[in-house]
Amino acid sequence: MISQKAKYALRALIELARAKEGDAQLITDIASHQRIPKKFLEQILLDLKHDGLVYSRRGRNGGYGLLKDPCHITFGQIMRIIDGPMAPLPCLSRMAYRRCEDCHDETICEIRRVFSRAYDQSAKILDSTTLADALINRPKDLLTDGEIESAERVTA
């Protein structure tokens, strides 16, 4: 599962992406619209700022805004900033590779091999889907099987 913090970050960024370019939005407003604890959101936005995704202005008329175009901010980027490496094994992380402590030989590890394939697939999606993509309200005939299935369960 992704962390609550990551969900908050994604919700906040989606709200920022929806705003007209340039208008800064208040932490207070984002927090109340998205039902995010304000002080927690402060930390999150600060992380995102330190990583160059958003800008901020202090004082009156202050607030936060996206620093990059929504079509250049991927879910993968956001997840890595907030939750750290997405890889299911440290030895599969491209940004933060670490050896698995007790692994005999990485090159022949069956577990690594299987998870590598699974991770490739999901990373491919998350690293190519942007905030702009997420905002597009797609017609039903373009939904994936998984989306259709889950939509059916939800409305059932």
Added chain:
Amino acid sequence: MISQKAKYALRALIELARAKEGDAQLITDIASHQRIPKKFLEQILLDLKHDGLVYSRRGRNGGYGLLKDPCHITFGQIMRIIDGPMAPLPCLSRMAYRRCEDCHDETICEIRRVFSRAYDQSAKILDSTTLADALINRPKDLLTDGEIESAERVTA
């Protein structure tokens, strides 16, 4: 990241899958071969037994063995037994669906939509890859791009 417990479980099951069908193996032996804390492994194997993946015999000549053919035990099954739902969001879990506490409307949630696609992909792999698949030592020309890339980094 998957848990240490899940890695232990996978390693133990791979060791059981390698054994000739029928011979039970001792917890002690699996623990020492795979460098798994013995008492921790006891709990893990017990979980797997309660879920019908392995059998056990007590007393002299006791031990553990697979209850099903390795080609009928998927990585997905194992991961769900040990780590619980694999879905990145509770509202995407097929086995253990839960509503996201603070979600306005699941059917239009952008976050859910994106992660649904990513999860579909990786679940497809993990639910179709079996212990038997993992044991096959495939020639290099059948490796995926991700496997090649990571093999290169490892040997570099």
Added chain:
DNA sequence: ATAATCTCTATTAATTCTGTAGAGATTTAA
């Protein structure tokens, strides 16, 4: 100056993870 707003660091409570401990039950075989 003052009010509004973001910034930074510390602290805390709850939960999860990774084990450890030990008494108990079952089986085999001498």
Added chain:
DNA sequence: TTAAATCTCTACAGAATTAATAGAGATTAT
């Protein structure tokens, strides 16, 4: 029938992580 080997079950504990909360500080507009 006894002893040794092995799995079974429950409880506990320390460390790490998560999800906040708190509060003093810095900056900006008016």
